[in-house]
Amino acid sequence: MSDIPKSKRAHSNLEAHHQALTIRRMIAVELLSSFAYSEKKLEAAIRKQTAHVQDPEHREEVAAAIRSLEDDYACWFIKRHRDRVDDLCCDIAQHLRAANTIWPSYRFEYDDRRNELNQALKCCNQLQDELQYIAEALPADKNRYMNIVLEVEKLFNMVKKLRQSDNRFLKHLKT
Numbered sequence: 425m426s427d428i429p430k431s432k433r434a435h436s437n438l439e440a441h442h443q444a445l446t447i448r449r450m451i452a453v454e455l456l457s458s459f460a461y462s463e464k465k466l467e468a469a470i471r472k473q474t475a476h477v478q479d480p481e482h483r484e485e486v487a488a489a490i491r492s493l494e495d496d497y498a499c500w501f502i503k504r505h506r507d508r509v510d511d512l513c514c515d516i517a518q519h520l521r522a523a524n525t526i527w528p529s530y531r532f533e534y535d536d537r538r539n540e541l542n543q544a545l546k547c548c549n550q551l552q553d554e555l556q557y558i559a560e561a562l563p564a565d566k567n568r569y570m571n572i573v574l575e576v577e578k579l580f581n582m583v584k585k586l587r588q589s590d591n592r593f594l595k596h597l598k599t
Contacts, residue, residue: 448513519544
């Protein structure tokens with residue numbers, strides 16, 4: 425057992441990798457449910473957009489046109505962003521796995537490992553940006569994204585601590 429309290433220890437590569445896989449599972453649920461796309465929220469938005477139309481028949485025509493456009497947009501949008509979010513989740517796990525396979529003895533190995541960790545951080549940021557955009561662009565429950573965003577933030581901090589703990593290799597590296 426270590427004398428260092430668990431709260432002060434650096435996260436291991438495996439913990440970060442497991443966290444990445446947990447996030448991937450959480451996002452898979454959202455992908456399968458079409459990013460929590462809500463017909464109810466869409467109908468509320470359409471009512472709000474057509475509230476100024478006085479004639480009930482014309483209001484329904486406008487609402488039907490908006491519904492049609494929204495359906496086309498939602499199908500395209502969901503398909504495109506599903507692929508993007510899934511790719512980012514895969515990339516995070518792959519970069520962490522790649523970093524975990526490098527145990528540096530030479531400076532170039534240390535740089536390769538650090539680059540993989542940097543790429544994982546970059547993917548975390550891109551994933552958060554993508555989720556933020558999806559939550560704002562779709563008529564969906566934004567709160568469903570909050571847990572995922574918090575988990576991505578937790579992973580980001582784990583990877584940063586891993587990268588910082590890698591400084592221990594610097595004094596033992598061969599040139």
